[in-house]
Amino acid sequence: MSSVCIEDLQVRMGHVSILENLRLKVDEGEFLVLLGPSGCGKSTLLHSIAGLLDVHDGRIEIAGEDVTWADPKDRSIGMVFQSYALYPTMNVERNMSFGLRINGVPKDEIARRVKRAADILHLGELLQRKPSQLSGGQRQRVAIGRALVREAAVFLFDEPLSNLDAKLRTELRRELKQLHKELRSTMIYVTHDQVEAMTLASRIAVMKDGRIQQIDAPATIYHRPVNMFVAGFLGAPGMNFLEGQLERDHGRVLFRSACATVDVSGYAFQHTAVHGAKTVLGIRPEHITLKALNGAQTGSARISLVEPMGAHLVTWLDAHGQSLAVQSAADQEMPPDQVVGFEIDASKVSLFDAPTQQRL
Numbered sequence: 354m355s356s357v358c359i360e361d362l363q364v365r366m367g368h369v370s371i372l373e374n375l376r377l378k379v380d381e382g383e384f385l386v387l388l389g390p391s392g393c394g395k396s397t398l399l400h401s402i403a404g405l406l407d408v409h410d411g412r413i414e415i416a417g418e419d420v421t422w423a424d425p426k427d428r429s430i431g432m433v434f435q436s437y438a439l440y441p442t443m444n445v446e447r448n449m450s451f452g453l454r455i456n457g458v459p460k461d462e463i464a465r466r467v468k469r470a471a472d473i474l475h476l477g478e479l480l481q482r483k484p485s486q487l488s489g490g491q492r493q494r495v496a497i498g499r500a501l502v503r504e505a506a507v508f509l510f511d512e513p514l515s516n517l518d519a520k521l522r523t524e525l526r527r528e529l530k531q532l533h534k535e536l537r538s539t540m541i542y543v544t545h546d547q548v549e550a551m552t553l554a555s556r557i558a559v560m561k562d563g564r565i566q567q568i569d570a571p572a573t574i575y576h577r578p579v580n581m582f583v584a585g586f587l588g589a590p591g592m593n594f595l596e597g598q599l600e601r602d603h604g605r606v607l608f609r610s611a612c613a614t615v616d617v618s619g620y621a622f623q624h625t626a627v628h629g630a631k632t633v634l635g636i637r638p639e640h641i642t643l644k645a646l647n648g649a650q651t652g653s654a655r656i657s658l659v660e661p662m663g664a665h666l667v668t669w670l671d672a673h674g675q676s677l678a679v680q681s682a683a684d685q686e687m688p689p690d691q692v693v694g695f696e697i698d699a700s701k702v703s704l705f706d707a708p709t710q711q712r713l
């Protein structure tokens with residue numbers, strides 16, 4: 354049984370359609386990340402599941418129950434917001450137990466749940482403190498604790514780490530992953546941070562304009578994007594795109610562009626490769642290798658810029674007007690303006706139909 358099942362969901366704000374016929378199944382125990390640019394509808398979808406806004410049409414099931422029109426408190430969800438939303442006058446213990454107290458949960462049961470959440474989140478020492486006496490990371494752990502004590506079927510996270518500095522964000526991200534490993538609860542997590550999505554998710558749903566573009570395991574999203582939007586959204590720097598066309602040549606299939614020719618005969622085409630079809634070749638920076646000019650190579654280019662990243666380098670090439678990012682080992686720095694060869698790993702390319710931008 355799916356923990357969350359959404360069918361044909363429609364959400365409108367006034368006359369504007371925000372989500373249109375959206376379908377989504379989140380399995381029991383899954384960590385699903387909703388990823389996409391600002392305004393794509395991630396929060397709208399999460400808030401619809403939480404019951405924080407009225408949907409226009411469709412059906413939302415949580416743990417097998419139709420909750421489309423149910424109150425948030427009757428949905429067996431625990432929610433964590435970006436802005437912690439703690440009560441400033443209450444200490445940590447009372448903040449965590451507040452929802453249980455107003456719902457009349459017996460005292461000893463409240464004590465058991467708060468202790469369990471405090472143990473899991475290492476908050477035992479902080480139970481008597483007020484939010485103002487906590488760091489940002491500790492406040493967010495209290496907010497997570499408040500969701501945990503509900504012992505809900507599904508946890509919903511709305512960009513919970515965005516208010517934290519980079520170091521705390523990395524720490525709390527690891528803690529969240531550990532938490533999911535221990536609890537095996539169903540979690541739905543909204544972010545526009547691709548690193549959070551890649552590291553936390555069992556599956557990522559990439560959204561754009563109120564539609565789910567692709568829902569898959571992180572590695573599949575990264576290596577086999579279904580369209581150019583998904584391909585370009587993940588990776589830093591993003592995937593390189595070369596415009597060109599396919600050519601059939603003595604049983605081989607070649608991709609030819611102004612700056613490179615790549616033998617793509619081994620590519621797993623989903624549709625027949627048509628000679629002359631306008632095509633975009635996508636290749637990630639780590640799948641291009643810099644070569645000496647006289648070696649076997651895909652093309653030649655001039656180095657325009659080198660960005661040292663610590664563990665690796667990003668070298669920007671100008672390949673006859675086409676800009677290409679290449680990721681290489683930190684000790685392979687070459688000077689700007691040098692002309693070099695480069696090789697594209699044909700086994701790692703993604704090919705897209707240029708007019709529709711869909712994967713070939």
Ligand SMILES: Nc1ncnc2c1ncn2[C@@H]1O[C@H](COP(=O)(O)OP(=O)(O)OP(=O)(O)O)[C@@H](O)[C@H]1O
Nearest residue numbers: 366369371389390391392393394395396397398545
């Ligand atoms: N109350 C509202 N009235 C009208 N339009 C709204 C309202 N709330 C959100 N929208 C619109 O709905 C769309 C989706 O918004 P939503 O907040 O779900 O996006 P998001 O992907 O979560 O973005 P962000 O990452 O910036 O929070 C946006 O175009 C937004 O302008």
